[in-house]
Amino acid sequence: MKSVPEDVIEIVRESGILIKEMMHKKSVKVTHKKDSGDLVTSADLEVQQSIFTKIMKIYPDHGFCSEEGKRVRPDAEYVWILDPIDGTKHYAIGNPLYAISLALKREGELIRGLVYIPEMDQMYYAEKGGNALLNGHSIHCSLEERLDETILCLEMPSRHESAAKRKWALEKIGILVDHVQRVRIIGVGSIGLCLCAMGGYDAYVSLSGAWKCYDLAAGQVVLQAAGGEFLMYDRRIVAGPAVLCKRIASLLDL
Amino acid sequence: MSRVTKKDITFGVIVVGLVTTRLAEWIPGVIVDPLLLASSAFWLVWNPWPFLQSKIGGKKELLRAKILFTILLSVGSLAFYFLVHPHPLRIEPTGLYRFIVGSALFILFISGYILLYHLYNQEARILNLEPLQHIKLLPVFEHKEESFIEDGLTVIKTHLHEEGKDPDTVKKIIEERQPFIRTLQGVLSAINEIELLFTNSYDRGDVRKETYESGDLSVIRIPSRGGQYSIILATKVQEILLQHLKKIPFPPFSECDVKTDEPGTFVREVGKGYTWVIDPIDGSRHFRRKLPLFTTSIALQHEGKTLLGVIYAPVTRELFFAVKECGAYLNDWSTRLQVSEIEMGQALVHIEFPHKDLYSNDSTEFEKECEALKTVLMKTKRVRGLGLGTLGLAYVAKGSFEAYITFPGTSLVSDVAAGILLVKEAKGQVKFVETSTVMKNGVRVIASNKEIHQELIDIVKL
Helix, strand or coil, X not given: CCCCCHHHHHXXXXXXXXXXXXXXXXXXXXXXXXXXXXXXXXXXXXXXXXXXXXXXXXXXXXXXXXXXCCEECCCCCEEEXXXXXXXXXXXXXXXXXXXXXXXXXXXXXXXXXXXXXXHHCEEEEEXXXXXXXXXXXXXXXXXXXXXXXXXXXXXXXXXXXXXXXXXXXXXXXXXHHHHCCEEEECCCXXXXXXXXXXXXXXXXXXXXXXXXXXXXXXXXXXXXXCCCEEEEECCEEEEECHHHHHHHHHHHCC | CCCCCHHXXXXXXXXXXXXXXXXXXXXCCCCHHHHHHHHHHHXXXXXXXXXXXXXXXXXXHHHHHHHHHHHHHHXXXXXXXXXXXXXXXXCCCXXXXXXXXHHHHHHHHHHHHHHHHHHHCHHHHCCCCCCCCCXXXXXXXXXXXXXXXXXXXXXXXXXXXXXXXXXXXXXXXHHHHHHHHHHHHHHHHHHHHHHHHHHHHCCCHHHHHHHCCCCCHHHCXXXXXXXXXXXXXXXXXXXXXXXXXXXXXXXCHHHEEEEECCCCCCCECCCCCEEEEEEEEECHHHHHCCCCCCEEXXXXXXXXXXXXXXXXXXXXXXXXXXXXXXXXXXXXXXXXXXXXXXXXXXXXEEEEXXXXXXXXXXXXHHHHHHHHHHHHHHHCCEEEECCCXXXXXXXXXXXXXXXXXXXXXXXXXXXXXXXXXXXXXXXXXXXXXXXXXXXXXEEEEEEECHHHHHHHHHHHCC
16 A cells, blocks of 8 residues: 555545535535434435545455445455545535545554545545644644633534433533633534644534544544544543643543 | 835835934034934834834734834944944044944844844735636626626616515615625725735645645744734735725725724724724634634624625635625625524524633623523534634525524624624524623624524523
């Protein structure tokens, strides 16, 4: 394998530009998934198909798992994990906060992550043990250690979670608002993690337990390569500079 | 042009230096040194080069720059004194001594000048406004000057007819609004220039590879702690805006009040009814951190009523504009905005969080806000908080969010004026209350679609 897979980056970028144009031309069909309240759009399926075909052509023996259902050889040594559009809800209503998230797993361990935000033309790429790159330039996460100077990117629990969990999360939000400088909610996991990796937000906190591995895998690799910690407490996530993470975790009593 | 070249600085120093020494020489009995001192003091208070003002953010930095330039000027003046003209009323040292001292001072002056030039022109390469050819303009900028107004009027007419207004009313509205469409065009020409500014100073689009490094906002080396740059860029944006607003024939700029958000900049009250409300960079906190979420917003008000509103998000290249009674548009006349019709249970709501530090005396008020916030969180589907009032409101108008709620009264009128007009023109509803509980001239806003408006007001108790 090449050290930096330019070809994979190009594949993702092409797909990103494609869905961006689809949105602007309003040629996207939206359907609701049966079981949850989630959406799936024709763009999701198109991205999934195009990335799948192109990656299989380059790496024919790799496995592939996608959020929208495509699964091939999930037990292979290398498995690609794709969320064709993270932030489908935003995408469907024309909000520019959405991303393509692609990660590579080797024997259960995440080794590569790519996140592309088409509307901002930001391509995040990282390899385990290497530098995190934003459009080819190396990035580093914030070095902030003081809670009261922190701008925090927060993920809210969704309505599908139990009332008890939501109530718990609301209490925690009260505490956060009380202690950090500002709280922001983007609502798209991969974007939140990447903006945290480039130092835009100091930390990323997810009080939602309802995320899937597709959403965060790539962002996690990027953030870790950018020097951040990615801590999980019973599916609640705190990510960012190590010292700050510990402070937030103890503040929230996780 | 507002860019400062080496020529400008050299010219300035030479002229001021010469004038000072010359004047001093022809006043009998007065020696030069006190005059130099006086001119230095003059420089500390008043700064004849506006570029210093526009490129340096904080007061301390400005004072430091003035002191440095004053010292430089004094050295320059002394050099001229020794080299150029003998003083008629004083016993002068001999020619050679004079020449040596003069030359030494001159060399000092030149090297000081080079040093300061580099110190204060670090960002010059970023502020280069050459248009980049491979960037495609927003559709609205492709209109020819006349056709922009004609196209606009045609679109507005069609919409008004569709809404079932009778021809006389339509005619009246069009007649009343026509001059403001021209005004809008002027504002958009400013946005066009700002677009170029951002394109060159922020990593985006096809210029990614070339400009990322130079567009890195940390290149600024003006010594100060924290984001001097964003303040400087905001000032630049404001400069461009004011330049273009001055060219607009109606309403004449000299008769308009101006309100802005940036500290230490242009504020004016004339009291003839028209007010420009300008926020060059909403989200400068984000901009400093290179977070791609910030906007420029401009509104024109007449006796408290907003007539024009423009919000521009450079990174995602979204340009929202609205004219009172004529609708809200995105990027071009062809995309008219309308709020969504989604019910509370499915609603995506944009909120501004309350901040504890603002309620230092009154924590019950803070508790109350938090309770209301929790109710909103429980009742709606999802909540977003981008930390940008302008964008939150614009997305409500676009139908991407169902509502926009500010919990604390920390927004200023300049943050929300344009956005509120957008929401109203997109057929949304807005409740707007001025409050001074947490800060002076704060406003609280609930903007949403019709379906959930009343319920939100009840929850937040606005």
